[in-house]
Amino acid sequence: MAVTPRGTSPVPPDARPRLTVLSGPSGVGKSTVVAHMRKEHPEVWLSVSATTRTPRPGEKHGVQYFFVTDEEMDKLIANGELLEWAEFAGNRYGTPRAAVLERLEAGEPVLLEIDLQGARLVRESMPDARLVFLAPPSWEELVRRLTGRGTEPPEVIERRLAVAKIELAAESEFDETLVNTSVEDVARELLALMDVV
Ligand SMILES: Nc1ncnc2c1ncn2[C@@H]1O[C@H](COP(=O)(O)OP(=O)(O)OP(=O)(O)O)[C@@H](O)[C@H]1O
Ligand SMILES: Nc1nc2c(ncn2[C@@H]2O[C@H](COP(=O)(O)O)[C@@H](O)[C@H]2O)c(=O)[nH]1
Numbered sequence: 001m002a003v004t005p006r007g008t009s010p011v012p013p014d015a016r017p018r019l020t021v022l023s024g025p026s027g028v029g030k031s032t033v034v035a036h037m038r039k040e041h042p043e044v045w046l047s048v049s050a051t052t053r054t055p056r057p058g059e060k061h062g063v064q065y066f067f068v069t070d071e072e073m074d075k076l077i078a079n080g081e082l083l084e085w086a087e088f089a090g091n092r093y094g095t096p097r098a099a100v101l102e103r104l105e106a107g108e109p110v111l112l113e114i115d116l117q118g119a120r121l122v123r124e125s126m127p128d129a130r131l132v133f134l135a136p137p138s139w140e141e142l143v144r145r146l147t148g149r150g151t152e153p154p155e156v157i158e159r160r161l162a163v164a165k166i167e168l169a170a171e172s173e174f175d176e177t178l179v180n181t182s183v184e185d186v187a188r189e190l191l192a193l194m195d196v197v
Contacts, residue, residue: 027146
């Protein structure tokens with residue numbers, strides 16, 4: 001007998017919500033928008049990535065990320081446990097595959113918050129995924145947000161801004177663009193795209 005995850009009934013593939021991927025340059029506000037959205041709609045399931053980056057103050061293992069060593073990341077990759085992974089500004093990040101597939105099969109709205117390279121890999125492996133690009137109102141505002149967050153030293157900010165130029169140039173690869181002027185507005189727009197409201 002087939003066992004369904006967490007006692008849920010299997011949902012036929014054509015009745016399942018599409019996987020949604022949210023990408024955009026570092027500091028544009030992806031985590032802020034997603035946290036705001038999930039306060040009112042906790043039914044949106046956000047994948048928790050594995051990363052080799054060190055935790056920022058207040059970040060907890062298993063909440064924002066699974067913080068892993070380089071050796072642990074090597075094993076996750078070698079064992080095929082990641083749906084996608086990428087190196088971003090000196091650290092590696094990856095999406096645990098099993099949990100994502102389990103939630104999709106259960107018919108839940110699933111969201112990945114990942115970088116451009118990861119979004120491209122998801123597009124290859126899951127062509128049905130919806131790719132959403134979060135853009136800043138301006139370059140100056142992006143720099144202000146990333147700097148103002150105060151979580152990275154100047155050299156890391158420079159590195160992330162260099163990557164941001166590449167990411168901004170790839171906007172046309174995405175199915176949708178949302179401009180993060182207002183967190184509330186963008187959260188509402190994202191929920192609508194995901195057919196949650
Ligand atoms: N619409 C907005 N207006 C003003 N400030 C914002 C807005 N959205 C987010 N911010 C601020 O911008 C900073 C960066 O936001 P956040 O950490 O969510 O970005 P991110 O895209 O998740 O970054 P990263 O990819 O580096 O994790 C935070 O200080 C946040 O409070
Ligand atoms: N390809 C992937 N990118 C990911 C994943 N988890 C997060 N990210 C992206 O990395 C950068 C930096 O994140 P930060 O928390 O160090 O600021 C950002 O663009 C994230 O969206 C992942 O699993 N795969």
